[in-house]
Amino acid sequence: MGGGRAAVFVTSGQRTSTTGLLAEAAARRGMEVRVLTDGQVLDGLVGRAVHWYGGPLAAGRIANVLGLGLLEPSDDWLARLPEEFTGRRIELTTLSEAWALRRPVFVKPPSAKSFPAAVYADGSRLPRTGEGVGPDTPALVSDVVTFAAEYRLFVLDRRVVAGSRYAVYGRLDTAPLDGDSREREVRRFAERLLASVGESLPSAVTVDVGLAQDPDTGHERWAVVEANMPWFSHSYTARVDAVLDVVLRAAGPRDQLSQGDVPFLHASPASGYI
Incomplete structure (x- = not known):
């Protein structure tokens, strides 16, 4: 796929701070950056090596046309986690x-x-x-849980390659993971989590973790908040080049996927134009 031409980094028309940062980083790597605004743009991308950043609704409409392999955790991943990692009861219903x-x-x-x-x-x-x-x-x-602090981790091949704090007591409060006062605790918890359940996640994924507080005792423990697809995750203050590495793996040509990632393909029931 691609015929020797530069790979294309395609974004939806919805402009966010993360979209802009990733587009700039992709351009620095020599990728062609395009904004998907209509069917004519889509037609010109057919047969190219395309990577995507944008929402799942638009992605579902274009994935089959462009041969995109979009990775995401299974819907029941969080509910299947042992309580030692969730710190609360969770059910998929x-x-x-x-x-x-x-x-x-x-x-x-x-x-x-x-x-x-x-x-x-x-x-x-x-x-x-x-x-x-x-x-x-x-x-x-x-169960309802209070998180004293929450962090977004960008994971590639079961290793945290970038991260950012994004909330404190439920309110937006961003800071880089690198140098954060809780960095060592966050990384230690993530390493234990990924060593234990890493095979149940795609090779490129975002995992949010937080410091949960027991409402009765005030005891704090690290817990998983959720896992998501990198191609629709805000980067906050995480290192953008490392975030881009994760996004490119998570949303790129389907024919370049490893066998281990095939079970994590995002369902694309429709194909066509935005």
Whole structure:
């Protein structure tokens, strides 16, 4: 694929700070950078070696046309983790089941952004209508946990290559992982996690971890917040060139995927233009 031409870094039309940083880093590497705005742009990319950064809805429409291999963790990955890594009860269910809950819970979609990830007073507060929302919509339901600090880790071949703090007590508060006062603790927890369950993740992935606080005792412990696809993850203040390495692996030509990554291919039910 590509016929010897430069690889292309394609982004959606939605401009974010991460989009701009990654596009600049890709250009410095000699990649052609394109913004996918219409079908004409898409037609010109067919047969090229394309990498993607953007949302899953647009990605699902173009992946088959461009031969993209988009990696993401399985929907039930977090729910299957041992509690030593989650620090809380987590269940993968459906919105219809979650609607019946009568206690405060944190609920989020596993990967798609079909409804807001938030603490809900009970299941009746969850949305019942909207794009991608219905009784069978997957939902991750967990106990409500307070995180004193949360960090996004960009992982390549089971190794943390970049990271950033992104929140303190639930509020946006960014700082590079390198040099952070908790850097050693974060890296130690991540190493233990990846050594234990790394094979259950794609070779390129983002993993969010946080310092969880027990509401009764105040005891703190490190826990996994979630895992996501790098090609739709904010980089915050992580080193952009290392982030780009992860994104390029996670969203590139399907025919270049390793056999180990095939089970983690993002489902692309549709193909066509944006």
